[in-house]
Amino acid sequence: MNFVTLEFCIFFPIVLFILYLSCYHLGIYKGALLAGNIFFYAYAGLTFLPLLFTVIILNWCTGKFLFSSKTTCSKKIIITINIILHILILAFFKYYEFIILSLESIFSLGRSIPITLPMIDIFFPVGLSFYTFQGLSYSIDQYRNPTSHPESFINVSLFISFFPTILAGPIMRGHQFFPQLGKCNYISDELITGFALILSGLFKKVVLASYLSEHIVRDVFQSPGIYSSWTILTAVYGYSIQIFCDFSGYSDLAIGIGALMGYRIPQNFNAPYLAYNLQIFWHRWHITLSQWLKDYLYIPLGGNKKGNRYINLIITMFIGGLWHGSHLRFLIWGFLHGIGLALVHFIKTVCASQTNVQYLLNIPFIKTIHYIISWALTFHFVSFLWIFFRAEDVPCALEIIKRIIIFGQEGEGFPILVIPVILTGLLIQVVGPYILTSFTKFQKRLHWIIQTFVLAFIAGIILKMGPDGIMPFIYFQF
Structure with a gap:
């Protein structure tokens, strides 16, 4: 249901x-x-x-x-x-x-x-x-x-x-x-918070994720050969936002529904696309699965023990990919995330031992530049690997990657509204928590009849903005 x-x-x-x-x-x-x-x-x-x-x-x-x-x-x-x-x-x-x-x-x-x-x-x-x-x-x-x-x-x-x-x-x-x-x-003492989370989840799923799936992602990933390089690259960014809005939207709904019943359900997402390295990304993306893999797989394998850390990371993420399915594309996705995490840990270990590097990173201007570059690299690495996660099969994923690398390929374009929708998906990770907190405080000052009207009005607008048929949540297949 x-x-x-x-x-x-x-x-x-x-x-x-x-x-x-x-x-x-x-x-x-x-x-x-x-x-x-x-x-x-x-x-x-x-x-x-x-x-x-x-x-x-x-x-x-x-x-x-x-x-x-x-x-x-x-x-x-x-x-x-x-x-x-x-x-x-x-x-x-x-x-x-x-x-x-x-x-x-x-x-x-x-x-x-x-x-x-x-x-x-x-x-x-x-x-x-x-x-x-x-x-x-x-x-x-x-x-x-x-x-x-x-x-x-x-x-x-x-x-x-x-x-x-x-x-x-x-x-x-x-x-x-x-x-x-x-x-x-x-x-529940958290009724208003629960309703606010439900509205947040509806907006992410019905408005953002559904629009991106319907207007660019689905068609491009099914037939990448007929689209231009710009369209394919935009579709990759679009899927990065779609899967975030779809899955975090579901989590918001689940947590909100639990709150209405009086239950506290743990947070599953915390602005993952603001992460400036892959380790932080996995502390913010699908948090409950990441923590599960850490506690019941990574640590029993040996965790951070010297010499074993990198192998343990790769094994853990490979099994994380296998958890999603037996398709080769999931295994590649998990394996490459493991390689990326191992590389991040290696670089951090090397930099921590270099006094000059630590000194430079404490200079405000260089620290800011370092953050921006690290964030851009992390976001693009994660987005690149989503290609394997979303593609129909590995040959399709390789075709998408080829048409991005050999830039300038001609083909069909995409609706211009896709760009602001993608940017909105990024922006809500910055302002979303503040909007949620402000809305909750505002609602608590109102009479319950007015609260009900406001909630129903916003929900009606969100549902009106969405397509006629809502696609199932992506993670239902797992």
């Missing part, structure tokens, strides 16, 4: 009303919330529910077994089995076709007649990558904190199936969510 649909506009107030009616008893409240979560996810397809229940039961049982186990060896066996089962679930539903095709290629080596393996049609369960990682985090945290009591079955169920985050994050942790289940969150 997409947040930007009539169905959700009907579903959500009903859920809030039922939660309000059940607030007198915590157990009934939790049951009502779980029913809402299940209905929300079942709307995407009843066939997906058994897998969701499997992940819930797997992690609940793991928590119970870890707590009751007496030896370190048995705990290691339990968590290893849990991790392997999660990997198998992801591999089957997300990488099945890739694995079968790879096996066919291997078995066909040296044969005149290629080997064909049986292939079955598998529908990818929406949100699988997100709720499996969320479930894994619960089990791994239980393993790392052996004295921590396991959560009840309904608490684990609510954590993994929480409908504002189940489809595309943000990826929550147990310590962020479980303490909020200690009371009935039926009236």
Whole structure:
């Protein structure tokens, strides 16, 4: 169920009303919330529910077994089995076709007649990558904190199936969510903030992301050969803004919806395109996934240990690319980000040991020039790698890169309004937080009837500015 649909506009107030009616008893409240979560996810397809229940039961049982186990060896066996089962679930539903095709290629080596393996049609369960990682985090945290009591079955169920985050994050942790289940969150102190975030998410998705997709990005990435070099370069910038507005817009909606329910959901974006190096970019982009990869993959690999840091960074980002899908373009995207991060760390290490360099960087004018150049390099590096992320396949990505490098290629142009839309997407990363804070303060001074009118009026304008049909959020495919 997409947040930007009539169905959700009907579903959500009903859920809030039922939660309000059940607030007198915590157990009934939790049951009502779980029913809402299940209905929300079942709307995407009843066939997906058994897998969701499997992940819930797997992690609940793991928590119970870890707590009751007496030896370190048995705990290691339990968590290893849990991790392997999660990997198998992801591999089957997300990488099945890739694995079968790879096996066919291997078995066909040296044969005149290629080997064909049986292939079955598998529908990818929406949100699988997100709720499996969320479930894994619960089990791994239980393993790392052996004295921590396991959560009840309904608490684990609510954590993994929480409908504002189940489809595309943000990826929550147990310590962020479980303490909020200690009371009935039926009236939020952050109503105005929640509505403001929802309006922010709608504007980013409906107005900016949808316009860029419809008027330049989609067509250029499908048929790059018929467009001019200027148009292709603009489309690359356009996709950089589109994916930010689409994904951060979804996160704003999820966080805002959670706020209306009385839940605090962690921030997922923090002006990533203002970052002046790749390390800072990944501290600001898809923050909850970046933190997850750091805590559960990068640090266990050895983290910043001397000699291993660069390899660990490349492995972590490569797996981050694999998390998005088995297509070669995702693997290239993740691998190159790993190379970029390793290079940034290497340069920072070298510069930190050079007294002259540190002295120059403390001079205000040189510091400003350094920031501008570093920002431009970071933004263009990230935008360049989005080509692999968005292209239909690697040959298409290489064609786009070729037409940019061999500049001056003639072809079709693009609507001039694309430029101010791209600039708006960049500008909101600078002024967005200030607008959000100012709007919230302004709303809190108004009577609730006027507040409602203002919110409805702005939402109506945003929806009117958007296209007739809203495309699904980009990260729903992951």
